[in-house]
């Protein structure tokens with residue numbers, strides 16, 4: 246767990262992700278939470294976002310009976326952890342209630358699932374949620390009893406008369422769109438669900454309203470980032486793919502090995518490239534565990550600078566490491582393998598990199614070779630940058646340096 250998050254953890258926290266809908270507005274036979282986004286089910290992206298938050302002990306996913314096996318298969322294929330699957334109800338509120346019941350006295354006694362102090366409720370079809378905002382919501386819920394994410398309205402809200410004419414319109418500046426995640430002290434929201442009416446359960450859409458109405462708890466409203474939107478229509482799936490592509494193509498993690506020359510080269514390159522990429526960090530060895538943390542931050546494009554005398558050993562190591570960490574990456578990982586261009590061994594190097602690339606392709610890792618002239622002055626860095634910028638431009642991908 247990152248030190249910062251551990252210090253700021255809001256105490257025992259769990260998440261309930263309603264995923265029991267049929268996605269009628271999106272159309273098609275597959276419920277939208279199981280539709281692929283960049284080759285991976287939408288719900289898997291959301292689960293991955295929650296799994297990156299180490300202070301959330303349990304993630305309860307609520308799915309329809311007919312999707313239970315599919316959900317379990319997704320959990321297994323993508324190696325999701327801390328997940329409990331629960332059967333959905335006929336409506337979203339009933340599904341959420343089913344998810345909360347897992348923690349109730351009669352349920353959790355004797356199971357590994359502990360009743361949380363704070364529970365986060367988040368639609369499984371909202372894949373873009375980050376740890377900082379979740380922490381803000383959970384901390385506010387712990388303090389105020391309930392917290393809700395809001396976003397400015399894009400369109401004005403109006404009410405119509407029964408015969409279809411304008412009745413009144415709401416002043417847009419005074420109103421907000423209620424989004425997810427929402428967070429609650431567990432007892433506040435559980436009691437609300439226990440006491441609400443069937444009408445609430447069958448026709449309601451707002452958990453914050455239940456907390457106010459039945460637990461007399463006014464939620465703290467917190468404006469969230471723009472990406473909290475819910476996948477509802479087909480276009481939202483395309484938008485989700487674009488957001489993910491944009492996010493992974495900016496990230497760059499610079500890694501060098503322990504030689505002074507390569508660390509210095511990596512730092513130099515960091516200075517050159519950080520204007521073009523969101524550089525994640527410079528590590529000094531592929532095998533120190535902080536690399537896992539950096540990769541855990543999901544970096545997907547890499548440059549591997551091999552020291553002069555090696556036979557692309559560094560690229561081999563990087564590929565091996567990526568294959569273990571990214572068990573089922575549905576978007577390609579890219580490595581630009583940089584090595585020194587010595588005339589007497591150029592053809593040998595090119596054939597070696599081609600073989601490497603061919604093997605790596607089977608694990609959805611794309612490997613490209615970049616030869617730079619070998620004289621050891623700071624032009625080296627300039628050459629690499631020029632080559633990388635050219636490579637990145639064509640590959641529109643970011644890179645990590647491993648020298």
Ligand SMILES: Nc1ccn([C@@H]2O[C@H](COP(=O)(O)OP(=O)(O)OP(=O)(O)O)[C@@H](O)[C@H]2O)c(=O)n1
Pocket residue numbers: 262263264265266267268269270271276277278307333334335336337338340341368369370475476477
């Ligand atoms: N009986 C239901 C209905 C909805 N949901 C979940 O609640 C979230 C938000 O609901 P919504 O966007 O309305 O999903 P659907 O009901 O699937 O969409 P539609 O209304 O278009 O059918 C989704 O993750 C959905 O799977 C649920 O868990 N149980």
Ligand SMILES: O=P(O)(O)OC[C@@H](O)[C@@H](O)[C@@H](O)CO
Pocket residue numbers: 337368423424425450451452475
């Ligand atoms: O109404 P739907 O079931 O489509 O989606 C649920 C949304 O209403 C809900 O997620 C937010 O408005 C916050 O309550």
